[in-house]
Amino acid sequence: MTTPPSAPNLSDRARAYANAGIPVFPCVPGGKTPLTANGFHDATTDPDIITGWWRWKPHANIATPTGTVTFDALDVDIRPNGSGYPAYRTPDIGTSGLGDLGV
Numbered sequence: 001m002t003t004p005p006s007a008p009n010l011s012d013r014a015r016a017y018a019n020a021g022i023p024v025f026p027c028v029p030g031g032k033t034p035l036t037a038n039g040f041h042d043a044t045t046d047p048d049i050i051t052g053w054w055r056w057k058p059h060a061n062i063a064t065p066t067g068t069v070t071f072d073a074l075d076v077d078i079r080p081n082g083s084g085y086p087a088y089r090t091p092d093i094g095t096s097g098l099g100d101l102g103v
Helices: 010-019 047-056
Strands: 025-027 061-063
Touching: 010 047, 010 061, 025 047
Parallel strands: none
Antiparallel strands: 025 061
């Protein structure tokens, strides 16, 4: 019987993003608040810096700056008093064009 390989940890995954050219930075575990002094401005692809960050906070969320040439992201919040999904799925939501995404 062989032992299955262990799942990559967050540091491994952060370095994988960086190896793909996507800069990363750490955020509080389970949250969106940056753990670095300059937030997304500190994002890097430097494996030594990334290793140091996740050695310091091994359970930090992996964040990437958006709105750059790498990719954009849409974060629809779900809160105790409601969800953003109904507004997102509305066909006409102004000039953003998000209603055309068909999600």
